[in-house]
Amino acid sequence: MKLSFVIPARNEESVIKQCLESVIKEIGNRTDCEIVVVNNASTDETKVIASRFAQVKVVDEPRKGLSQARQTGLENTSGELVANVDADVIMPEGWINKVLLAFDADPKLVCFSGRQVYFDSSAVVRFLIIIYYGLTYVSYLINSRILKVGSVVIGGNYVVRRTAMEAIGGFNPKFVFYGEDVDIARRIYKVGKVVFSLKFYIYASGRRVNQDGIWKMAFIYPINYFWTIFFGKPFTKEYTNVRAGK
Numbered sequence: 001m002k003l004s005f006v007i008p009a010r011n012e013e014s015v016i017k018q019c020l021e022s023v024i025k026e027i028g029n030r031t032d033c034e035i036v037v038v039n040n041a042s043t044d045e046t047k048v049i050a051s052r053f054a055q056v057k058v059v060d061e062p063r064k065g066l067s068q069a070r071q072t073g074l075e076n077t078s079g080e081l082v083a084n085v086d087a088d089v090i091m092p093e094g095w096i097n098k099v100l101l102a103f104d105a106d107p108k109l110v111c112f113s114g115r116q117v118y119f120d121s122s123a124v125v126r127f128l129i130i131i132y133y134g135l136t137y138v139s140y141l142i143n144s145r146i147l148k149v150g151s152v153v154i155g156g157n158y159v160v161r162r163t164a165m166e167a168i169g170g171f172n173p174k175f176v177f178y179g180e181d182v183d184i185a186r187r188i189y190k191v192g193k194v195v196f197s198l199k200f201y202i203y204a205s206g207r208r209v210n211q212d213g214i215w216k217m218a219f220i221y222p223i224n225y226f227w228t229i230f231f232g233k234p235f236t237k238e239y240t241n242v243r244a245g246k
Contacts, residue, residue, distance in 0.1 A: 001080045001103060003033045003096065003159075006073030008066060010040040012087040013049055015205065019087050020053050026091040027055075033096070036077050037087075040069040046087075066155075067171035067180050074165060082165065086156035088205040090119065098200050099159050110192030111151070111184070113158035114200025121206035129206075133198060140196045144189070151194035155181035157202040160188065167191045179234035182225050 005023055009016055020035070027033045037050040037058045050058050061072040070084055081103060102112045115133045118126055140152040158181065165171075168187045175183050188194060212220075223235050 001032070001100065002078065003081045003083060003099065004077035004079030005033065005035045005083045005085060006038065006070060006077060007035070007085055007087055008038045008040050008061075008069035008073065009042065009046050009050065009087040010064065010069070011042050011044045011046060013042075013045040015088040016046055016049050019085075019089055020050060020056060022089070022091040023085075024053065024055055026093065026095055030096070032079075034077060034079060036073050038069040038073045038076075040064060040066075063173075065173055065176040067175040067183075068173045070180070071171040071173065074162070074170060080162055081159055082162055083159045084156070085202065086204060088207070089116075089156060090203040092201065092203060095200075095202065102195065102197075102200075103159075103161070106193060106195075108193045109195060110161045110164035111153060111158060111188050111194040112197070112200065113153045113181075113185075113195070114197050114202065115154060116157055116204040117201050118206030118209065119203045121210055125206060125209055129209075137196065137198055144194065144196075151185045151189045152196040153181040153185035153188075153194065154196070156204055157200070158184070160184070161192070164188055164191050175228075175234055178220070178236045179225070179228035182228040183232075186228065 007019065016037070023035055035056045037056055039047040039050070039058055039060050041062050041064050047058055050056055057076070059072060059076045061069050074082055081099065083099065099112060103109055118129060136152055143149055144151045168191060171180070172183050185194060220236060228234055
């Protein structure tokens with residue numbers, strides 16, 4: 001199966017090079033992968049830096065918004081599997097193998113997601129994030145296996161089948177930042193199996209948590225989660241400090 005990486009990037013000149021280097025290293029000699037960076041109305045050197053990589057295709061999306069950028073990436077790729085990662089991630093070794101093994105093993109699988117490991121946060125923040133993902137996994141088990149009302153998808157670390165995305169009509173552009181992953185989990189669950197695995201992780205910057213503080217984020221993310229679940233739209237539209245690929 002061909003795997004397409006879609007990386008939305010808005011003003012990400014400080015992190016995009018490191019991200020792309022790690023993705024290219026993880027791909028190695030594979031010929032069944034492609035990388036698309038969606039330049040989402042950047043005003044810095046993001047596009048210039050990404051364009052220096054011969055293995056990377058850069059497309060412009062002037063309409064600001066995470067879901068809009070991901071949709072543009074989806075439309076400019078051809079892989080049966082589409083990996084949605086952020087511009088501030090670093091690929092761990094074996095990430096692609098885990099993806100391909102998961103989808104090869106289960107034809108009903110339409111979305112595979114996992115946690116993010118913050119490589120630049122304090123030990124306290126990393127510990128609290130471990131607790132957060134523990135609670136997230138419990139929620140995943142209850143929602144998907146007991147209540148059977150939905151699943152869990154972590155933005156910046158999930159892979160979907162193209163056919164499933166087409167079946168649900170693609171990304172919802174009203175999700176500019178918060179709630180995009182929740183919306184995908186809520187809709188794609190209806191067309192196939194969605195798996196959230198704690199063993200499937202990616203390294204990511206914890207800069208939003210570092211800037212805003214763990215307690216502020218602990219309030220903002222849950223309220224947007226429930227707002228998306230019950231009202232089908234985000235409570236908070238945009239993140240105003242850091243535009244990490246979003």
